[in-house]
Amino acid sequence: xxxxxxxxxxxxxxxxxxxxxxxxxxxxxxxxxxxxxxxxxxxxxxxxxxxxxxxxxxxxxxxxxxxxxxxxxxxxxxxxxxxxxxxxxxxxxxxxxxxxxxxxxxxxxxxxxxxxxxxxxxxxxxxxxxxxxxxxxxxxxxxxxxxxxxxxxxxxxxxxxxxxxxxxxxxxxxxxxxxxxxxxxxxxxxxxxxxxxxxxxxxxxxxxxxxxxxxxxxxxxxxxxxxxxxxxxxxxxxxxxxxxxxxxxxxxx
Amino acid sequence: xxxxxxxxxxxxxxxxxxxxxxxxxxxxxxxxxxxxxxxxxxxxxxxxxxxxxxxxxxxxxxxxxxxxxxxxxxxxxxxxxxxxxxxxxxxxxxxxxxxxxxxxxxxxxxxxxxxxxxxxxxxxxxxxx
Numbered sequence: 001x002x003x004x005x006x007x008x009x010x011x012x013x014x015x016x017x018x019x020x021x022x023x024x025x026x027x028x029x030x031x032x033x034x035x036x037x038x039x040x041x042x043x044x045x046x047x048x049x050x051x052x053x054x055x056x057x058x059x060x061x062x063x064x065x066x067x068x069x070x071x072x073x074x075x076x077x078x079x080x081x082x083x084x085x086x087x088x089x090x091x092x093x094x095x096x097x098x099x100x101x102x103x104x105x106x107x108x109x110x111x112x113x114x115x116x117x118x119x120x121x122x123x124x125x126x127x128x129x130x131x132x133x134x135x136x137x138x139x140x141x142x143x144x145x146x147x148x149x150x151x152x153x154x155x156x157x158x159x160x161x162x163x164x165x166x167x168x169x170x171x172x173x174x175x176x177x178x179x180x181x182x183x184x185x186x187x188x189x190x191x192x193x194x195x196x197x198x199x200x201x202x203x204x205x206x207x208x209x210x211x212x213x214x215x216x217x218x219x220x221x222x223x224x225x226x227x228x229x230x231x232x233x234x235x236x237x238x239x240x241x242x243x244x245x246x247x248x249x250x251x252x253x
Numbered sequence: 254x255x256x257x258x259x260x261x262x263x264x265x266x267x268x269x270x271x272x273x274x275x276x277x278x279x280x281x282x283x284x285x286x287x288x289x290x291x292x293x294x295x296x297x298x299x300x301x302x303x304x305x306x307x308x309x310x311x312x313x314x315x316x317x318x319x320x321x322x323x324x325x326x327x328x329x330x331x332x333x334x335x336x337x338x339x340x341x342x343x344x345x346x347x348x349x350x351x352x353x354x355x356x357x358x359x360x361x362x363x364x365x366x367x368x369x370x371x372x373x374x375x376x377x378x379x380x381x382x
Contacts (some may be wrong), residue, residue, distance in 0.1 A: 010314035016322060084336075092335040093361060100338060117336045125329035132293040132321035134305055163338030193345075195330065198337040213330060216322035223254065226261035232315035233323075236266055236280045239254040241323040243271035244290045251331035252361040253341055 008135045019215040020129070020138075023122050023208070028141035031119075032180070032202045033112045033150060036143035039119055041076040042085060043140050046123040048074050049089035059091050065099070080106040081116065088120050093250035100163045110164050111152055111201055118205030125212060151178045156201045167200035180204050192220075195253065217242075256352060272356050282311055286320060293324045 003021040005012035027043050028036045049055060052072040058064035064087070073082040080103055087095060103113065130137050155171040158164075169192065172185035180203035187207040188196070199206040214220065218238070222230045231238065256268060267278030270287055277283035285307055292301035308317045341349075353359050 010309060010317045012318050013315075016318070088332050088336045092332045095335050095338075097338060114337070117333060120336075121329040121333050124332060125325045128293065128328045129321050129325035131301070132289075132324045133318055134302070161340050166339075194339040194342055195334055198333050198339050209333070213326055216326040224257065226257070231319040232313060233286070233319050234281070235254075235261075236264070237282065237286055237320075238323050240266075240270060240278070240280050240283055241286050241290050241320055242254065242327045243268070244287050245294065245324055245327040246331050247271050247273075247356075247358070248291065248294050249328065249331040249335075250361040251334055252358065253331075253334035253339060 003138055005133070005135055008133055010133060012133065012135075015215050016129075019212050020126050023126065023212050024138060024141050026208060027119060027122060029144045030146035030148045031115050032204065033109070033115050033148050035148055036146060038077070039115075040140055040143045041074070042081070042116055042119045043123045044074055045077055045082060045085045046089055046120045047127065047137070047140075048072070049086040052086050052090070055086050055090040064091055064094055065096075078107075080108050084108065084113065084116055085120055088117065089124065097163055114164055114199050114201045115205055118199050118202060118209055121209060122212065125216065129216070151180065153178055153181045153201065153203055155181055161194060162198060164198075165201050166194075166197045167203065167206075168197070178203070183207060256349075268352060268356065282308075285311060289320055290324050293321065294328060 003017060003024050005017055027039050029039075030036050031039055034042070054067075054069040054071050057069070058067050061067055071079065071082045071086050073079070073086075077085075084103055087099070100113075104110065108116075127137055129135075153167060154177060155167045155175045156165040157168070157171070159166070159168070167181070167184065169185070169188055169190065172181060172188070176182045176185055184200060184203040184207050187210075196206065196210055199209055217223075218230055222228075226235055229235065233241075256266075264279060266280055267274065267276070270276070270278035270280070270283055273287075275284065280286075285304065289301075289304040289308055292304045295301070305317055308320060
Protein backbone atom coordinates (compact mmCIF):
# COMPACT_ATOMS: atom_id res chain seq x y z
CA UNK A 1 0.00 0.00 0.00
CA UNK A 2 1.29 3.44 -0.90
CA UNK A 3 0.50 6.77 0.73
CA UNK A 4 -2.01 8.79 -1.24
CA UNK A 5 -3.65 12.19 -0.85
CA UNK A 6 -6.03 11.96 -3.79
CA UNK A 7 -8.95 12.45 -1.40
CA UNK A 8 -7.75 15.91 -0.33
CA UNK A 9 -9.29 19.02 -1.90
CA UNK A 10 -5.97 20.84 -2.10
CA UNK A 11 -3.42 19.06 -4.26
CA UNK A 12 -0.54 17.79 -2.14
CA UNK A 13 2.94 18.28 -3.61
CA UNK A 14 4.44 15.15 -5.15
CA UNK A 15 7.58 15.42 -3.03
CA UNK A 16 5.49 15.38 0.15
CA UNK A 17 3.58 12.31 -1.03
CA UNK A 18 6.86 10.55 -1.85
CA UNK A 19 8.48 11.53 1.45
CA UNK A 20 5.49 10.34 3.46
CA UNK A 21 5.37 7.10 1.51
CA UNK A 22 9.07 6.50 2.14
CA UNK A 23 8.77 7.29 5.85
CA UNK A 24 5.67 5.14 6.27
CA UNK A 25 7.33 2.15 4.64
CA UNK A 26 10.40 2.64 6.83
CA UNK A 27 8.24 2.27 9.92
CA UNK A 28 7.25 -1.20 8.74
CA UNK A 29 10.81 -2.43 8.15
CA UNK A 30 13.37 -3.56 10.70
CA UNK A 31 15.42 -0.67 12.03
CA UNK A 32 18.60 -0.59 14.05
CA UNK A 33 17.25 -2.13 17.25
CA UNK A 34 13.64 -3.13 16.56
CA UNK A 35 11.97 -5.34 13.99
CA UNK A 36 9.09 -4.13 11.85
CA UNK A 37 6.45 -5.59 14.16
CA UNK A 38 7.72 -3.60 17.14
CA UNK A 39 8.16 -0.43 15.08
CA UNK A 40 4.56 -0.64 13.88
CA UNK A 41 3.48 -1.30 17.48
CA UNK A 42 5.33 1.89 18.50
CA UNK A 43 3.47 3.75 15.76
CA UNK A 44 0.14 2.35 16.93
CA UNK A 45 0.88 3.32 20.53
CA UNK A 46 1.80 6.83 19.36
CA UNK A 47 -1.67 7.19 17.88
CA UNK A 48 -3.28 5.69 20.95
CA UNK A 49 -1.55 7.97 23.49
CA UNK A 50 -4.03 10.89 23.30
CA UNK A 51 -6.76 8.52 24.53
CA UNK A 52 -4.89 7.54 27.70
CA UNK A 53 -6.71 8.56 30.90
CA UNK A 54 -3.52 8.59 32.99
CA UNK A 55 -1.86 10.94 30.51
CA UNK A 56 -4.92 13.19 30.56
CA UNK A 57 -4.81 13.40 34.36
CA UNK A 58 -1.08 14.09 34.34
CA UNK A 59 -1.51 16.77 31.70
CA UNK A 60 -4.01 18.57 33.92
CA UNK A 61 -1.88 18.34 37.05
CA UNK A 62 0.66 20.88 38.20
CA UNK A 63 3.36 18.25 37.82
CA UNK A 64 3.15 14.96 35.94
CA UNK A 65 5.58 13.39 38.38
CA UNK A 66 4.36 11.58 41.47
CA UNK A 67 1.06 10.69 39.83
CA UNK A 68 1.15 6.92 39.66
CA UNK A 69 -1.09 4.75 37.57
CA UNK A 70 -1.18 2.53 34.53
CA UNK A 71 -1.34 3.78 31.01
CA UNK A 72 -4.22 2.82 28.75
CA UNK A 73 -2.07 0.88 26.32
CA UNK A 74 -2.61 -1.44 23.39
CA UNK A 75 -0.68 -4.19 25.14
CA UNK A 76 2.05 -4.92 22.62
CA UNK A 77 4.89 -3.03 24.32
CA UNK A 78 6.51 -2.99 27.78
CA UNK A 79 5.18 -0.37 30.22
CA UNK A 80 8.48 1.57 30.16
CA UNK A 81 8.19 1.92 26.36
CA UNK A 82 4.54 2.94 26.64
CA UNK A 83 5.55 5.54 29.25
CA UNK A 84 8.15 6.94 26.86
CA UNK A 85 5.79 7.11 23.90
CA UNK A 86 2.82 8.52 25.79
CA UNK A 87 4.80 11.24 27.54
CA UNK A 88 6.50 12.37 24.33
CA UNK A 89 3.14 12.55 22.58
CA UNK A 90 1.02 14.09 25.32
CA UNK A 91 3.31 16.21 27.49
CA UNK A 92 6.69 16.74 25.81
CA UNK A 93 7.45 20.13 27.35
CA UNK A 94 7.70 18.65 30.86
CA UNK A 95 10.08 15.81 30.09
CA UNK A 96 13.12 15.97 32.36
CA UNK A 97 16.55 14.41 32.61
CA UNK A 98 15.36 12.56 35.70
CA UNK A 99 12.49 11.02 33.74
CA UNK A 100 14.90 9.96 31.00
CA UNK A 101 17.29 8.44 33.54
CA UNK A 102 14.41 6.51 35.13
CA UNK A 103 13.56 4.95 31.77
CA UNK A 104 17.18 3.92 31.32
CA UNK A 105 17.18 2.42 34.84
CA UNK A 106 13.99 0.54 33.99
CA UNK A 107 15.75 -1.26 31.15
CA UNK A 108 15.42 0.80 28.00
CA UNK A 109 18.75 1.20 26.22
CA UNK A 110 19.71 4.62 24.93
CA UNK A 111 19.80 3.30 21.37
CA UNK A 112 16.29 1.90 21.70
CA UNK A 113 15.11 5.16 23.23
CA UNK A 114 16.38 7.13 20.23
CA UNK A 115 14.85 4.76 17.69
CA UNK A 116 11.50 5.07 19.49
CA UNK A 117 11.76 8.86 19.34
CA UNK A 118 12.38 8.59 15.59
CA UNK A 119 9.28 6.48 15.01
CA UNK A 120 7.10 8.66 17.25
CA UNK A 121 8.27 11.82 15.48
CA UNK A 122 7.54 10.32 12.07
CA UNK A 123 4.01 9.33 13.03
CA UNK A 124 3.31 12.67 14.73
CA UNK A 125 4.56 14.55 11.67
CA UNK A 126 2.51 12.62 9.15
CA UNK A 127 -0.63 12.40 11.28
CA UNK A 128 -0.45 16.13 12.03
CA UNK A 129 -0.12 16.85 8.33
CA UNK A 130 -3.19 14.75 7.60
CA UNK A 131 -5.27 16.61 10.18
CA UNK A 132 -4.01 20.02 9.08
CA UNK A 133 -4.62 19.45 5.38
CA UNK A 134 -7.96 17.71 5.90
CA UNK A 135 -7.03 14.14 5.05
CA UNK A 136 -7.97 10.98 6.94
CA UNK A 137 -5.16 9.27 8.81
CA UNK A 138 -3.31 6.63 6.81
CA UNK A 139 -3.74 3.03 7.91
CA UNK A 140 -0.59 1.85 9.65
CA UNK A 141 1.66 -0.22 7.39
CA UNK A 142 1.88 -3.99 7.69
CA UNK A 143 5.11 -5.06 9.45
CA UNK A 144 7.81 -6.44 7.16
CA UNK A 145 10.03 -9.39 7.90
CA UNK A 146 13.63 -8.78 8.86
CA UNK A 147 15.90 -8.37 11.83
CA UNK A 148 17.40 -5.17 13.24
CA UNK A 149 21.09 -4.74 12.47
CA UNK A 150 22.06 -3.90 16.08
CA UNK A 151 25.01 -1.72 15.09
CA UNK A 152 25.85 1.01 17.59
CA UNK A 153 27.93 3.81 16.08
CA UNK A 154 31.29 4.06 17.86
CA UNK A 155 31.37 7.72 16.92
CA UNK A 156 28.47 8.60 19.21
CA UNK A 157 29.59 10.03 22.53
CA UNK A 158 28.05 11.70 25.53
CA UNK A 159 29.44 15.22 25.58
CA UNK A 160 26.84 16.81 27.80
CA UNK A 161 25.04 18.39 24.87
CA UNK A 162 21.93 16.22 25.26
CA UNK A 163 20.52 13.43 27.40
CA UNK A 164 21.45 10.94 24.71
CA UNK A 165 24.88 10.37 23.17
CA UNK A 166 25.24 12.05 19.78
CA UNK A 167 27.67 11.93 16.89
CA UNK A 168 29.80 15.00 16.26
CA UNK A 169 30.66 15.58 12.60
CA UNK A 170 34.37 15.81 13.41
CA UNK A 171 34.29 12.21 14.60
CA UNK A 172 32.92 11.11 11.25
CA UNK A 173 35.98 12.52 9.49
CA UNK A 174 38.19 9.85 10.97
CA UNK A 175 36.16 7.11 12.61
CA UNK A 176 33.12 5.96 10.63
CA UNK A 177 32.96 2.21 10.48
CA UNK A 178 29.33 1.45 9.72
CA UNK A 179 27.30 2.10 6.61
CA UNK A 180 24.87 4.18 8.66
CA UNK A 181 27.63 6.51 9.91
CA UNK A 182 29.00 6.90 6.40
CA UNK A 183 25.55 7.82 5.13
CA UNK A 184 25.19 10.33 7.93
CA UNK A 185 28.57 11.90 7.12
CA UNK A 186 27.57 12.25 3.48
CA UNK A 187 24.20 13.68 4.38
CA UNK A 188 25.48 16.22 6.90
CA UNK A 189 28.41 17.55 4.88
CA UNK A 190 29.26 20.02 7.62
CA UNK A 191 28.50 20.87 11.21
CA UNK A 192 24.75 20.69 11.71
CA UNK A 193 22.66 22.16 14.48
CA UNK A 194 22.01 20.02 17.53
CA UNK A 195 18.49 19.27 16.32
CA UNK A 196 19.98 17.49 13.29
CA UNK A 197 22.30 15.54 15.58
CA UNK A 198 19.63 14.68 18.14
CA UNK A 199 18.87 11.20 16.76
CA UNK A 200 22.38 10.42 15.55
CA UNK A 201 22.88 7.60 18.06
CA UNK A 202 20.77 5.76 15.48
CA UNK A 203 22.23 7.41 12.37
CA UNK A 204 19.56 6.31 9.93
CA UNK A 205 16.86 7.80 12.16
CA UNK A 206 18.77 11.11 12.10
CA UNK A 207 19.13 11.40 8.35
CA UNK A 208 15.82 9.81 7.39
CA UNK A 209 13.98 12.09 9.82
CA UNK A 210 15.58 15.15 8.30
CA UNK A 211 14.91 13.97 4.77
CA UNK A 212 11.26 14.19 5.75
CA UNK A 213 11.75 17.54 7.49
CA UNK A 214 13.45 19.10 4.48
CA UNK A 215 10.54 18.19 2.24
CA UNK A 216 7.88 19.39 4.65
CA UNK A 217 9.80 22.49 5.75
CA UNK A 218 12.78 23.63 3.68
CA UNK A 219 16.13 22.19 2.60
CA UNK A 220 19.01 23.51 4.71
CA UNK A 221 20.32 26.10 2.27
CA UNK A 222 16.83 27.37 1.48
CA UNK A 223 16.14 28.03 5.14
CA UNK A 224 18.38 31.08 5.19
CA UNK A 225 18.06 32.07 1.55
CA UNK A 226 15.75 34.98 2.25
CA UNK A 227 16.26 36.41 -1.24
CA UNK A 228 14.23 33.61 -2.74
CA UNK A 229 10.98 31.90 -1.83
CA UNK A 230 10.63 28.13 -2.24
CA UNK A 231 7.08 27.52 -1.09
CA UNK A 232 3.62 28.95 -1.63
CA UNK A 233 4.07 30.83 1.64
CA UNK A 234 6.99 33.12 2.38
CA UNK A 235 9.89 32.61 4.76
CA UNK A 236 8.21 34.97 7.21
CA UNK A 237 4.92 33.09 7.02
CA UNK A 238 6.72 29.77 7.43
CA UNK A 239 8.65 30.95 10.48
CA UNK A 240 5.56 32.53 11.98
CA UNK A 241 3.76 29.18 11.86
CA UNK A 242 6.84 27.36 13.14
CA UNK A 243 7.23 29.79 16.01
CA UNK A 244 3.58 29.66 17.01
CA UNK A 245 3.56 25.84 16.98
CA UNK A 246 6.70 25.71 19.10
CA UNK A 247 5.24 28.16 21.61
CA UNK A 248 2.04 26.13 21.82
CA UNK A 249 4.22 23.09 22.47
CA UNK A 250 6.25 25.14 24.97
CA UNK A 251 9.46 24.00 23.29
CA UNK A 252 12.47 25.92 24.57
CA UNK A 253 14.87 24.77 21.85
CA UNK B 254 14.46 32.42 12.06
CA UNK B 255 11.52 34.80 11.95
CA UNK B 256 13.74 37.58 13.20
CA UNK B 257 16.43 36.61 10.69
CA UNK B 258 13.85 36.80 7.96
CA UNK B 259 12.69 40.17 9.25
CA UNK B 260 16.23 41.55 9.23
CA UNK B 261 17.03 40.13 5.82
CA UNK B 262 13.91 41.65 4.32
CA UNK B 263 14.42 44.88 6.26
CA UNK B 264 10.85 44.56 7.42
CA UNK B 265 9.46 45.05 10.88
CA UNK B 266 7.73 41.77 11.69
CA UNK B 267 6.12 41.67 15.12
CA UNK B 268 7.55 38.58 16.79
CA UNK B 269 4.99 38.71 19.59
CA UNK B 270 2.49 37.09 17.22
CA UNK B 271 4.06 33.78 18.12
CA UNK B 272 3.02 34.21 21.76
CA UNK B 273 -0.56 34.97 20.81
CA UNK B 274 -0.71 38.69 20.19
CA UNK B 275 -3.59 39.61 17.90
CA UNK B 276 -3.12 40.98 14.41
CA UNK B 277 -1.00 40.21 11.37
CA UNK B 278 2.25 41.57 12.80
CA UNK B 279 3.20 43.01 9.41
CA UNK B 280 3.20 39.52 7.93
CA UNK B 281 0.61 38.98 5.18
CA UNK B 282 -2.22 36.82 6.50
CA UNK B 283 -0.33 36.48 9.78
CA UNK B 284 -3.43 36.23 11.96
CA UNK B 285 -5.00 33.64 9.68
CA UNK B 286 -1.90 31.47 9.64
CA UNK B 287 -1.64 31.64 13.44
CA UNK B 288 -5.31 30.70 13.74
CA UNK B 289 -4.73 27.78 11.40
CA UNK B 290 -1.75 26.53 13.41
CA UNK B 291 -3.72 26.78 16.64
CA UNK B 292 -6.68 24.94 15.14
CA UNK B 293 -4.52 22.19 13.68
CA UNK B 294 -3.05 21.48 17.13
CA UNK B 295 -6.39 21.85 18.87
CA UNK B 296 -9.48 19.68 19.03
CA UNK B 297 -12.05 21.97 17.42
CA UNK B 298 -12.65 20.37 14.01
CA UNK B 299 -15.06 23.08 12.88
CA UNK B 300 -12.57 25.83 13.60
CA UNK B 301 -9.89 23.93 11.70
CA UNK B 302 -12.21 23.46 8.73
CA UNK B 303 -13.00 27.17 8.73
CA UNK B 304 -9.35 28.18 8.71
CA UNK B 305 -8.61 25.69 5.92
CA UNK B 306 -11.31 27.28 3.79
CA UNK B 307 -10.06 30.77 4.61
CA UNK B 308 -6.48 29.94 3.66
CA UNK B 309 -7.53 28.35 0.38
CA UNK B 310 -9.60 31.42 -0.44
CA UNK B 311 -7.04 33.99 0.66
CA UNK B 312 -3.68 32.45 -0.31
CA UNK B 313 -4.51 29.33 -2.31
CA UNK B 314 -4.54 25.56 -2.16
CA UNK B 315 -0.76 25.27 -2.32
CA UNK B 316 -0.44 27.58 0.66
CA UNK B 317 -2.72 25.36 2.70
CA UNK B 318 -0.56 22.35 1.89
CA UNK B 319 2.67 24.15 2.73
CA UNK B 320 1.24 25.63 5.93
CA UNK B 321 0.04 22.18 6.98
CA UNK B 322 3.49 20.79 6.31
CA UNK B 323 5.08 23.40 8.58
CA UNK B 324 2.64 22.71 11.40
CA UNK B 325 3.34 19.01 11.01
CA UNK B 326 7.10 19.45 10.99
CA UNK B 327 7.31 21.57 14.10
CA UNK B 328 4.73 19.61 16.05
CA UNK B 329 7.07 16.66 15.64
CA UNK B 330 10.47 18.31 15.76
CA UNK B 331 9.62 20.00 19.06
CA UNK B 332 9.14 16.51 20.46
CA UNK B 333 12.50 15.36 19.13
CA UNK B 334 14.17 18.32 20.84
CA UNK B 335 12.31 17.81 24.13
CA UNK B 336 12.75 14.03 24.21
CA UNK B 337 16.48 14.08 23.53
CA UNK B 338 17.24 16.97 25.85
CA UNK B 339 19.42 18.75 23.33
CA UNK B 340 20.88 22.03 24.45
CA UNK B 341 20.54 25.20 22.49
CA UNK B 342 23.80 25.99 20.70
CA UNK B 343 25.97 28.78 22.12
CA UNK B 344 25.73 30.91 19.01
CA UNK B 345 21.98 30.52 18.85
CA UNK B 346 21.64 31.20 22.58
CA UNK B 347 23.58 34.42 22.23
CA UNK B 348 21.79 35.64 19.14
CA UNK B 349 18.31 34.92 20.49
CA UNK B 350 18.74 35.69 24.20
CA UNK B 351 17.00 39.04 23.98
CA UNK B 352 14.04 37.72 22.01
CA UNK B 353 13.60 34.67 24.24
CA UNK B 354 13.62 36.85 27.33
CA UNK B 355 11.23 39.36 25.84
CA UNK B 356 8.76 36.74 24.68
CA UNK B 357 8.91 34.70 27.88
CA UNK B 358 10.25 31.62 26.12
CA UNK B 359 12.86 31.00 28.83
CA UNK B 360 9.99 30.02 31.11
CA UNK B 361 9.57 26.85 29.05
CA UNK B 362 12.98 25.64 30.22
CA UNK B 363 12.39 26.74 33.77
CA UNK B 364 9.05 24.92 33.93
CA UNK B 365 10.87 21.63 33.48
CA UNK B 366 13.32 22.42 36.22
CA UNK B 367 16.13 23.62 34.00
CA UNK B 368 17.97 26.88 34.12
CA UNK B 369 17.34 29.00 31.11
CA UNK B 370 20.40 30.45 29.46
CA UNK B 371 21.81 33.07 31.88
CA UNK B 372 22.58 35.34 28.97
CA UNK B 373 18.84 35.82 28.66
CA UNK B 374 18.83 37.89 31.84
CA UNK B 375 19.30 41.09 29.90
CA UNK B 376 17.07 44.09 29.37
CA UNK B 377 14.10 43.19 27.20
CA UNK B 378 14.47 44.58 23.68
CA UNK B 379 11.78 45.75 21.36
CA UNK B 380 9.79 42.83 20.05
CA UNK B 381 9.84 43.66 16.42
CA UNK B 382 12.72 43.28 14.05
